Amino acid sequence: MTLPATDLLALATTIKAWGQELGFAELRIADIDLQHAEAGLLAWLAAGYHGGMDYMAAHGTMRARPAELVPGTVRVITARMNYLPANGNDDWRASEARRLTEPGAAVVSVYARGRDYHKILRSRLQQLATRISTEIGPFGYRVFTDSAPVMEVELATQAGLGWRGKHTLLLNREAGSMFFLGELLTDLPLPVDAPISAHCGACHACITACPTGAIIGPYRLDARRCISYLTIELKGSIPLALRALIGNRIYGCDDCQTVCPWNKYAQRAVLPDFDVRNGLDQAELVRLFAWSEDEFNRYLEGSPIRRIGHERWLRNVAVGLGNALTAGAPPEPLLAALEARRGHASALVREHVEWAIGCGSA
Structure with missing residues (x-):
């Protein structure tokens, strides 16, 4: 045309x-x-x-x-x-930072709620x-x-x-x-728009904040260490050396965004589709770990989280439970939740459950 x-x-x-x-x-x-x-x-x-x-x-x-x-x-x-x-939450950055310090809390990346x-x-x-x-x-x-x-x-x-x-x-x-x-x-030869200048300056807040050191330098990301990769893209076992660094983040990670000074200007969504569903901004690890596969699929219907499947969901939450034990959370409910999954049909789940239980005796 x-x-x-x-x-x-x-x-x-x-x-x-x-x-x-x-x-x-x-x-x-x-x-x-x-x-x-x-x-x-x-x-x-x-x-x-x-x-x-x-x-x-x-x-x-x-x-x-x-x-x-x-x-x-x-x-x-x-x-x-x-x-x-x-x-x-109005002060969403402070709220996200606070949730990371609560061992029993289950932290899901904001975009996936x-x-x-x-x-x-x-x-x-x-x-x-x-x-x-x-x-x-x-x-x-x-x-x-x-x-x-x-x-x-x-x-x-x-x-x-x-x-x-x-x-x-x-x-x-x-x-x-x-x-x-x-x-x-x-294929429409529309007039193009001009790029704008960068405004990060000397700030390295995102690099410093990355829990696993995945941002190996300015503009360089090693996805293999990124918590979003580990909890979403990785299909197998989470490397032992990185499990403790994941903390209570069970799906994705927002740390590099929450510390970014520019996100004080972050704008609210205009579509209700991005409203929080299933209380995922206030969820607890024990409750999410108890979801059956049917419950996982039902509660998360229409959610991006469903793409990882119930098996990897349990893998991720097990790591969160193990880290909660290490952080000094009351052990009884956490260990009871883990024991209930100790005989799970998936070897992947069993491996991470055993690691998490071991955190309680470390």
């Missing part, structure tokens, strides 16, 4: 307005030339920092070449959507594409949200949605980092 430059400029402006109507905080448009990022991607993969995420290596340079992923792509409409729950963002963002981006096609007729596009070989942060940075922080996440001056990213790859 060929449109005059003036029409493309007007269309870009209209698309951004539609995006906000659909619940996105901001939309911007990126060029697809990511050649500058390709060497860094390949070096990261060569170092093995992706761990067991084999799909990262399998797609190789395609991540830096959007037109190979979707032939005909010339632009990427990149969008961000705030997810800090509207029904959460509501509905699955993959479905929400994909649905909203599809609605955006439908509006565009209604306006101009059929055009080429594909929608993605954290589910394809797309360098999301790089594209968002290129479009000026923010800058890459030293923890490798995108930062925005008005919203910190508490938002999701999504993309609409398109």
Whole structure:
């Protein structure tokens, strides 16, 4: 489709307005030339920092070449959507820090306490594409949200949605980092937006705060040590040397975000989908460990947490219980919960249960 430059400029402006109507905080448009990022991607993969995420290596340079992923792509409409729950604690950063000091508490990453963002963002981006096609007729596009070989942060940075922080996440001056990213790859030659300057300065708060030392330097993350990787992506046994460092974090980790000065500007979600469900902001380890597989699937229906399955859920909570014992929490309910799972059918669960019980006698 060929449109005059003036029409493309007007269309870009209209698309951004539609995006906000659909619940996105901001939309911007990126060029697809990511050649500058390709060497860094390949070096990261060569170092093995992706761990067991084999799909990262399998797609190789395609991540830096959007037109190979979707032939005909010339632009990427990149969008961000705030997810800090509207029904959460007002002083959310202090609340999150406090929960980490309560051994019996089960800490779930803020983004995972509501509905699955993959479905929400994909649905909203599809609605955006439908509006565009209604306006101009059929055009080429594909929608993605954290589910394809797309360098999301790089594209968002290129479009000026923010800058890459030293923890490798995108930062925005008005919203910190508490938002999701999504993309609409398109064959429309829309005018691109300019990147913005970085504003981390000499701050190293995120690097210092990382419990496992996964941020090995500014803009360098070893996923194999990251608690989000260990509790979500890792399919097998959590390395012994890292278990005590996980503390009571049972799904993901927000430490590098909660200490970031820019997150004092984090914005609340406008969609109720990200409201806290099942009391996951105040849950206790013992209660979550008692969930049967049926209860796990029922309570977490529509949640991103369901992707790890009940077996890895029990693995993660067992580690939390072991660390709670080490931290001096009243042992009786914790040990009783662990004993009830000692004969679990899964060798993975049994291994982590035995380790946790051992924490009580250490």
